[in-house]
Amino acid sequence: MCKLLLLLLFSPLAVAQTLRLAAAADLQPVLPPILAEFEAKSHLHVDASYQSSATLAAQIQNGAPFALFMAADLSFPQRVIASGLADSAEPVTYARGTLVLWTRNDSPFHQLAVSTLRDPSLKIIAIANAEHAPYGRAAEASLKSLGVYDQVKPKLVVAENIAQTAQYVDSGNAQVGLISLTSALSDRLRASGHYVEMPRDSYPPILQGAVVLKNSPDKAAAHQLLEFILSPAVQKELAARGLEPAR
Amino acid sequence: MDTQAIWLTLKLASITTVCLLCIAIPLAAWLVFSRMRWKVAVEAISTLPLLLPPTVLGFYLLVLLGPLTALGRSIIHVVGHPLAFSFSGLVLGSMIYSLPFAVQPVTIGFSNIAPELLDAARLLGANRLRMLFTILLPLAGRSIFTAAVLCFAHTVGEFGVVLMIGGDIPGATRTLSIAIYDQVQDFRYAEANHTAFFLLAISLLALIAVYGSRKQVHHG
Numbered sequence: 077m078c079k080l081l082l083l084l085l086f087s088p089l090a091v092a093q094t095l096r097l098a099a100a101a102d103l104q105p106v107l108p109p110i111l112a113e114f115e116a117k118s119h120l121h122v123d124a125s126y127q128s129s130a131t132l133a134a135q136i137q138n139g140a141p142f143a144l145f146m147a148a149d150l151s152f153p154q155r156v157i158a159s160g161l162a163d164s165a166e167p168v169t170y171a172r173g174t175l176v177l178w179t180r181n182d183s184p185f186h187q188l189a190v191s192t193l194r195d196p197s198l199k200i201i202a203i204a205n206a207e208h209a210p211y212g213r214a215a216e217a218s219l220k221s222l223g224v225y226d227q228v229k230p231k232l233v234v235a236e237n238i239a240q241t242a243q244y245v246d247s248g249n250a251q252v253g254l255i256s257l258t259s260a261l262s263d264r265l266r267a268s269g270h271y272v273e274m275p276r277d278s279y280p281p282i283l284q285g286a287v288v289l290k291n292s293p294d295k296a297a298a299h300q301l302l303e304f305i306l307s308p309a310v311q312k313e314l315a316a317r318g319l320e321p322a323r
Numbered sequence: 324m325d326t327q328a329i330w331l332t333l334k335l336a337s338i339t340t341v342c343l344l345c346i347a348i349p350l351a352a353w354l355v356f357s358r359m360r361w362k363v364a365v366e367a368i369s370t371l372p373l374l375l376p377p378t379v380l381g382f383y384l385l386v387l388l389g390p391l392t393a394l395g396r397s398i399i400h401v402v403g404h405p406l407a408f409s410f411s412g413l414v415l416g417s418m419i420y421s422l423p424f425a426v427q428p429v430t431i432g433f434s435n436i437a438p439e440l441l442d443a444a445r446l447l448g449a450n451r452l453r454m455l456f457t458i459l460l461p462l463a464g465r466s467i468f469t470a471a472v473l474c475f476a477h478t479v480g481e482f483g484v485v486l487m488i489g490g491d492i493p494g495a496t497r498t499l500s501i502a503i504y505d506q507v508q509d510f511r512y513a514e515a516n517h518t519a520f521f522l523l524a525i526s527l528l529a530l531i532a533v534y535g536s537r538k539q540v541h542h543g
Binding site: 128205244247249 | 390391486490505507
């Protein structure tokens with residue numbers, strides 16, 4: 077009995093080293109299998125927290141014990157660098173995101189095209205917050221450069237991050253949504269709906285950057301994970317799941 | 324400072340409180356005076372919103388009120404739009420979220436009333452409505468007041484449900500708590516501090532005012 081208690085008390089020490097990863101919400105449908113591969117290869121354990129890049133950056137600036145920060149843009153890693161917490165002077169661009177227009181298969185707008193956005197019978201469009209979600213910023217830029225922003229502005233409902241945007245439109249409450257290709261390619265959304273890509277030149281590229289945090293005791297392991305993600309095999313896998321290679 | 328969000332929050336809290344009391348008072352009366360055996364089930368269900376994390380409650384409402392359910396479709400048919408992303412949707416969400424805060428105090432207030440008083444009234448031929456207005460409401464006044472204050476305060480501070488079903492629309496669903504959250508997310512800490520301080524200050528003043536006035540009524 078006593079032995080068992082001791083074992084329970086100290087068991088965390090016995091398991092493999094744990095690497096804490098702060099990952100942007102658009103990575104949630106993408107990363108888990110890739111992290112599992114990394115764990116099998118490296119015998120490290122990765123604990124991932126998926127939240128909006130802004131939340132994660134604020135947590136890191138306030139001392140959250142993450143080893144690696146994978147954001148959905150470059151500005152949030154740059155913010156971490158500016159506060160002197162990063163192990164490099166520039167963020168490492170690890171992928172490029174794609175913005176898509178998505179709708180449910182049973183929606184009245186199932187013959188989806190970018191021109192659907194001009195349809196007067198379209199009433200509710202979900203986007204992510206343009207102030208602090210990188211895909212939201214891209215969505216707003218895209219709507220502006222397509223010249224429909226003023227027309228659709230009263231129809232916009234704003235989700236806190238890109239994963240919640242997908243929830244708004246997948247639950248049918250919003251008729252269409254501007255979401256990440258990573259969400260659109262997830263099993264769930266592939267089954268319930270379909271998408272069209274927003275024109276590439278209508279928004280600034282969604283370059284996604286990562287930084288290793290220099291105060292983390294797992295810094296070396298974090299560099300190892302980042303290198304793994306940049307390896308050609310993983311970059312190819314990311315591409316299949318909606319994140320193009322950045323270079 | 325986001326004055327639009329301040330007004331919206333006060334409007335939401337007031338409407339929610341009034342609507343909720345209209346439901347909670349008859350419900351509490353039924354819970355206290357009914358002899359039906361399954362009323363404990365109703366009592367338990369009315370306490371559930373206390374247990375569910377607000378974001379989970381909000382997510383269930385989003386799905387339940389959306390076009391994927393029969394209930395959601397009939398609401399959309401009647402109202403013309405989904406309740407999510409609208410002020411009326413927030414009122415409904417807030418009512419469910421704050422339900423236990425209204426029902427619990429009123430139930431306690433009603434069960435503290437001496438049954439002899441009600442028996443006497445019944446013998447004198449008073450109907451239920453008359454008993455409600457001449458005995459229950461005056462004698463449980465303090466509990467109803469407490470319920471109103473709790474509902475109001477709880478709705479002002481509501482975040483998870485609004486985040487899930489609101490859609491952050493200025494003037495319709497962007498409440499103070501969402502505005503503060505947005506400001507924090509955008510690293511506008513000074514602005515967030517101002518808004519949060521304002522929220523705390525008016526809430527504290529309001530609570531002092533209502534509790535102060537209650538004391539006077541009690542002694543005078």
